[in-house]
Amino acid sequence: MWSNHIKYYVAMRTHRVVLQWIEEQLSSGQLRVGGRLPAERTLAEQLGVSRTSVREAIRILEALGVVRAGVGSGPDAGTVVISEPTAALGSALRLHVATSHLPVADIVQTRVLLESWAAARALPDSPALAEAASLLEQMEGSGDPEEFLALDVRFHLALADAAGNVVVSAMMGSLRESIQDYAGRLTGNLPDWAATAARLRQEHRGILAAITGHDGAAAARLVAEHIEGYYAEAGLGGSL
């Protein structure tokens, strides 16, 4: 056991020490969202490691959406604790898609799963639905595919938020983000963008109506058809 104990420390790369310290500060509540980490140089001295190692740890936390580093002085400066799981999960998924080890079809399928659930569980009086309705109006006058898709993303995220499960919302957002480029390229496959956009708008209204009408089952079905229909039309078809 002694050797294990030693090995435990020996095997731990230096930046892990920093990560562990910060995670413990977070768990114990000494460090909260909005709080600031000690300055890199200070932290390095406190933990008895080099600034390089501190920076590597901070880079990791930044990639995981846990902190944000800002130069200069003032309120936006320094390394401050944030909480943006979506960005972290999104870039991780995107990279793994790039390695061809996460099929796009599986991502779409998972998205259907999460969104159907969210639609079925959405609270009809959630403020997120008001935002969704507002986004629908903006989409009415949007002819540019890029702008339309951006609004579409926010609409679907609003629906997910209406279910009140932040984990589902975060995963939904990250799935969407990871295939955003992919979805954008798909618009080129569409024979008639204006017609497709019109159909999507109509389906959006139907989904929202089902939710506000307390018909969760119908909302879930409509969402699933909505997503699968789009990808089928745009060319992912066979692999669904």
Next chain:
Amino acid sequence: MWSNHIKYYVAMRTHRVVLQWIEEQLSSGQLRVGGRLPAERTLAEQLGVSRTSVREAIRILEALGVVRAGVGSGPDAGTVVISEPTAALGSALRLHVATSHLPVADIVQTRVLLESWAAARALPDSPALAEAASLLEQMEGSGDPEEFLALDVRFHLALADAAGNVVVSAMMGSLRESIQDYAGRLTGNLPDWAATAARLRQEHRGILAAITGHDGAAAARLVAEHIEGYYAEAGLGGSL
């Protein structure tokens, strides 16, 4: 637009250059899982950045489960491309749980959602189910809570794998990993571990039987009850 163009490059921290280069190599297929990155010093020279920046990028990719760095020589040395999304998502979720921005109740609820779906969709002739059955046998003779829980994790992961959606499997695993410590602490709340373990074993057998008996709906229901029942008994109760 000129200023935007400039700003684009100016605002990009150096390690981002490296990340972008590597991601492009992955997307274009020049770098595949199992392949090796150029040595840090070489890459630094190629991209015209310092080795420090290269290392920061590699640290991020390591945290995201995209690469693994090994010292020394030989096949296990160097920085090699892997694909372990589960580890990445798991640590990200764990950290965000630590910041109290991801409620454990939401994680459990999401886990129920994903596992129910997987149980309903599991292919009865999947090899993963054979492993699940083998794990069940090992759990029969396991009296130690820690060992039991470790096998339990693998059992549930095997069930998820049987559905054939790697994204769902990865998310399942990461959810489980993010609350592993939490679940371990919960065993202390149980009045009678032996009785609980016996019940869990029985429920596991029921779930597996439902899947192999082509009754996906029943399997999904049993899984949901299984998970929710455990957390309810162990003390998360009210928040579910």
Next chain:
DNA sequence: CCAGCACTGTGGTCCAACCACACTGTAGGG
């Protein structure tokens, strides 16, 4: 024949210095 050792190339760590940035306080002119 092979045991042992020097060599080589890998990541791991640290240090010292410099830069860009953004706010703060002060000194100077109006």
Next chain:
DNA sequence: CCCTACAGTGTGGTTGGACCACAGTGCTGG
């Protein structure tokens, strides 16, 4: 008296160089 301009200070960002531990490779001497 105000307010402009500037030096000061503390933050992260980046670099080059140095040294270490590690694990194969290949030579060298017994």
